[in-house]
Amino acid sequence: MARWEPDAAGRLREAAMALYAERGYERTTVAEIADRAGVTARTFFRHFADKREVLFAGSEELERRMVEAVLAAPESAGPMDAVAAGVLASGEFFVDRREQSRRRQAVITATPELREREFIKMASLAAAFTDALRKRGVAPEIASLAAETGVAVFRVAFDRWVADPQDADITDIMRSTLTDLSTLTA
Amino acid sequence: MARWEPDAAGRLREAAMALYAERGYERTTVAEIADRAGVTARTFFRHFADKREVLFAGSEELERRMVEAVLAAPESAGPMDAVAAGVLASGEFFVDRREQSRRRQAVITATPELREREFIKMASLAAAFTDALRKRGVAPEIASLAAETGVAVFRVAFDRWVADPQDADITDIMRSTLTDLSTLTA
Numbered sequence: 001m002a003r004w005e006p007d008a009a010g011r012l013r014e015a016a017m018a019l020y021a022e023r024g025y026e027r028t029t030v031a032e033i034a035d036r037a038g039v040t041a042r043t044f045f046r047h048f049a050d051k052r053e054v055l056f057a058g059s060e061e062l063e064r065r066m067v068e069a070v071l072a073a074p075e076s077a078g079p080m081d082a083v084a085a086g087v088l089a090s091g092e093f094f095v096d097r098r099e100q101s102r103r104r105q106a107v108i109t110a111t112p113e114l115r116e117r118e119f120i121k122m123a124s125l126a127a128a129f130t131d132a133l134r135k136r137g138v139a140p141e142i143a144s145l146a147a148e149t150g151v152a153v154f155r156v157a158f159d160r161w162v163a164d165p166q167d168a169d170i171t172d173i174m175r176s177t178l179t180d181l182s183t184l185t186a
Numbered sequence: 187m188a189r190w191e192p193d194a195a196g197r198l199r200e201a202a203m204a205l206y207a208e209r210g211y212e213r214t215t216v217a218e219i220a221d222r223a224g225v226t227a228r229t230f231f232r233h234f235a236d237k238r239e240v241l242f243a244g245s246e247e248l249e250r251r252m253v254e255a256v257l258a259a260p261e262s263a264g265p266m267d268a269v270a271a272g273v274l275a276s277g278e279f280f281v282d283r284r285e286q287s288r289r290r291q292a293v294i295t296a297t298p299e300l301r302e303r304e305f306i307k308m309a310s311l312a313a314a315f316t317d318a319l320r321k322r323g324v325a326p327e328i329a330s331l332a333a334e335t336g337v338a339v340f341r342v343a344f345d346r347w348v349a350d351p352q353d354a355d356i357t358d359i360m361r362s363t364l365t366d367l368s369t370l371t372a
Contacts, residue, residue: 080370119305141346145363146370148338156331177331184266184332185371 009047011037016054017100020107025051025114052117055104059121062093063128066154070132079138083129083150084178090154091171098167105162126151153177195233197223202240203286206293211237211300238303241290245307248279249314252340256318265324269315269336270364276340277357284353291348312337339363 015036019028030051034044048054069089073082094101108114129147134140157177161170201222205214216237220230234240255275259268280287294300315333320326343363347356 116302119309123305145342145366148342152334152338156334160327180331182371185368
């Protein structure tokens with residue numbers, strides 16, 4: 001049996017973020033993260049596959065929630081409205097993760113390997129949106145366009161939120177980015 | 187002095203494409219590509235840094251042309267119209283490269299490492315569009331949204347063109363994808 005370790009995953013995440021910020025992602029080792037969190041490397045590996053997964057462990061959960069919202073949009077919703085529901089569903093996921101998201105974003109921006117990983121996650125999200133829209137009966141060529149456009153909105157809105165000096169609400173920013181898109185393409 | 191090698195780059199590209207299709211990208215070596223093209227490995231390296239660059243050597247030229255078209259759009263053009271000019275400029279680049287583009291796309295789709303490389307190229311294009319729009323005086327948060335949306339249109343239109351059984355004109359497909367976007371976001 002493992003020792004009693006209250007929220008070891010949370011402490012490991014905290015420790016990793018602090019170390020990535022202090023000395024850079026590439027120069028941080030799993031042993032150092034475990035040490036800072038006060039657990040063994042073995043405990044680290046019970047929670048994360050490697051030091052990269054500390055940063056990306058939430059991505060599947062986020063994608064799942066966003067896709068569910070696309071599928072759950074009213075039957076009457078058009079493709080872009082269904083995708084917008086998916087984008088807005090991310091707001092709930094991020095609402096209590098502002099500082100965490102900011103620090104994570106800074107680490108990713110500073111590390112080419114992580115930027116690439118993030119691109120792959122976004123491509124995965126676009127593919128998942130496309131599948132969800134096709135399940136809603138949207139024609140394939142329209143489904144991929146709506147999906148890719150939705151991911152573009154999500155990325156831009158997320159960047160706006162992370163950079164916002166006024167700490168605006170993420171859902172408000174997502175909504176205004178969707179409005180900006182309509183204005184742009186009118 | 188090098189031996190006289192008429193269009194060695196072209197023959198190397200042909201040989202590489204044929205080998206990637208026959209035995210897969212990962213299992214093809216530079217020596218085999220050079221051999222098939224009837225040149226030395228030394229000649230290969232005069233034209234390409236490695237076997238991946240055979241597939242991506244045109245990307246910088248494509249990005250340059252697309253960005254120039256954004257910058258050259260009429261002063262009165264809004265951000266999305268300027269980006270649309272950039273997207274449409276790719277049509278000229280691809281018009282005589284249909285078969286080449288199809289084969290290239292098949293190799294990239296089959297190889298995760300190359301798909302990642304392609305994502306990075308698309309992120310680079312979005313960043314270049316953003317810069318070009320900012321030079322046109324577009325506000326930063328609108329510039330990145332228009333740029334990311336333009337790249338989404340480009341990717342979807344390119345996929346439509348490569349998959350099109352009727353061999354439709356690429357510029358027509360780009361235009362109709364832009365029209366689909368307006369309809370979607372109306």
